[in-house]
Amino acid sequence: MKKKSLGQRLKNLFSFAGNTEEFFEELEEMLIEADLGAQFTMELSDRLQSAGGVRSREDLQEKLREELLRELPAADPGFDRDRLNVVLVLGVNGVGKTTNLAKIAHRYKREWPGEGITLAAGDTFRAAAVEQLTLHAERLGLRIVKQTTGSDAGAVVWDALDSALARGDRLLLVDTAGRMHNKANLVQELEKIHGIIRKKAGEDVNYRKLLVVDATTGQNALRQAELFHEAVGVDGVLLTKYDSTARGGILVPLARQLGLGCVWIGSGEGYDDLERFDRERYVEDLIAP
Ligand SMILES: Nc1nc2c(ncn2[C@@H]2O[C@H](COP(=O)(O)OP(=O)(O)O)[C@@H](O)[C@H]2O)c(=O)[nH]1
Numbered sequence: 473m474k475k476k477s478l479g480q481r482l483k484n485l486f487s488f489a490g491n492t493e494e495f496f497e498e499l500e501e502m503l504i505e506a507d508l509g510a511q512f513t514m515e516l517s518d519r520l521q522s523a524g525g526v527r528s529r530e531d532l533q534e535k536l537r538e539e540l541l542r543e544l545p546a547a548d549p550g551f552d553r554d555r556l557n558v559v560l561v562l563g564v565n566g567v568g569k570t571t572n573l574a575k576i577a578h579r580y581k582r583e584w585p586g587e588g589i590t591l592a593a594g595d596t597f598r599a600a601a602v603e604q605l606t607l608h609a610e611r612l613g614l615r616i617v618k619q620t621t622g623s624d625a626g627a628v629v630w631d632a633l634d635s636a637l638a639r640g641d642r643l644l645l646v647d648t649a650g651r652m653h654n655k656a657n658l659v660q661e662l663e664k665i666h667g668i669i670r671k672k673a674g675e676d677v678n679y680r681k682l683l684v685v686d687a688t689t690g691q692n693a694l695r696q697a698e699l700f701h702e703a704v705g706v707d708g709v710l711l712t713k714y715d716s717t718a719r720g721g722i723l724v725p726l727a728r729q730l731g732l733g734c735v736w737i738g739s740g741e742g743y744d745d746l747e748r749f750d751r752e753r754y755v756e757d758l759i760a761p
């Protein structure tokens with residue numbers, strides 16, 4: 473069950489019979505609880521107060537809409553149909569990497585009919601990760617490059633890239649392990665995979681690094697993003713489990729502090745539960761009662 477959304481709570485703010493100071497304290501608390509971040513919250517609150525407060529619910533919504541839109545960059549997948557697109561799918565365990573990688577594959581199978589798409593089972597660490605991706609490949613009728621669990625992820629990625637280039641594929645989706653409890657190993661493995669792709673992929677490859685962020689994890693997501701961004705550099709965000717949270721404001725601190733834009737929104741476990749990020753819709757969702 474979704475908790476009360478920010479929009480619903482904002483609505484109640486106006487039936488709240490407190491003085492101005494209390495009003496802004498309540499507002500700040502709501503914005504922080506929606507994961508919009510302390511920085512954005514304080515700046516917005518200061519601006520509203522120095523502009524003489526807010527007159528009505530409509531007034532507050534309008535100002536919030538404007539401020540939120542200003543924070544969120546427009547981002548697109550950055551794919552190029554004339555080349556091989558290699559997408560490294562990053563994120564900690566359980567955020568939804570494998571599931572959403574399969575959704576992207578499903579989508580491009582439809583959008584780019586006839587183009588070669590390959591999946592690479594780069595999570596060789598977690599038991600059953602290879603099987604999980606294999607199942608998706610079978611269901612979607614796509615090629616998969618894999619080795620057994622415990623093998624070298626770098627070797628899997630090398631083979632996948634080699635064969636995708638040889639076949640003239642247009643999309644190679646690389647799954648990775650997200651063992652957050654062992655940060656040093658995680659970073660080391662990602663740097664290795666990253667190095668292999670950079671070395672092997674020349675002009676004829678469009679390389680994108682997509683960070684998968686679980687909308688239900690709150691501010692932890694920001695710390696995770698920092699780790700991945702520092703290790704290999706992230707190009708865009710895929711926000712998952714948007715269907716299971718009433719918060720979802722995490723895209724604001726991700727944009728503000730790391731300059732990252734959201735490309736995709738995942739809102740379910742089915743193959744069709746993936747949409748291109750739409751700034752206007754996202755903001756309306758956040759603030760609508
Ligand atoms: N409700 C919901 N569940 C999701 C979404 N994306 C992934 N999941 C579920 O989250 C769990 C972990 O997903 P998985 O792809 O295995 O995560 P990984 O460890 O990052 O590869 C699975 O049970 C997925 O079905 C989403 O957008 N919404």
Ligand SMILES: [Mg+2]
Pocket residue numbers: 569570571595601647
């Ligand atoms: Mg996985």
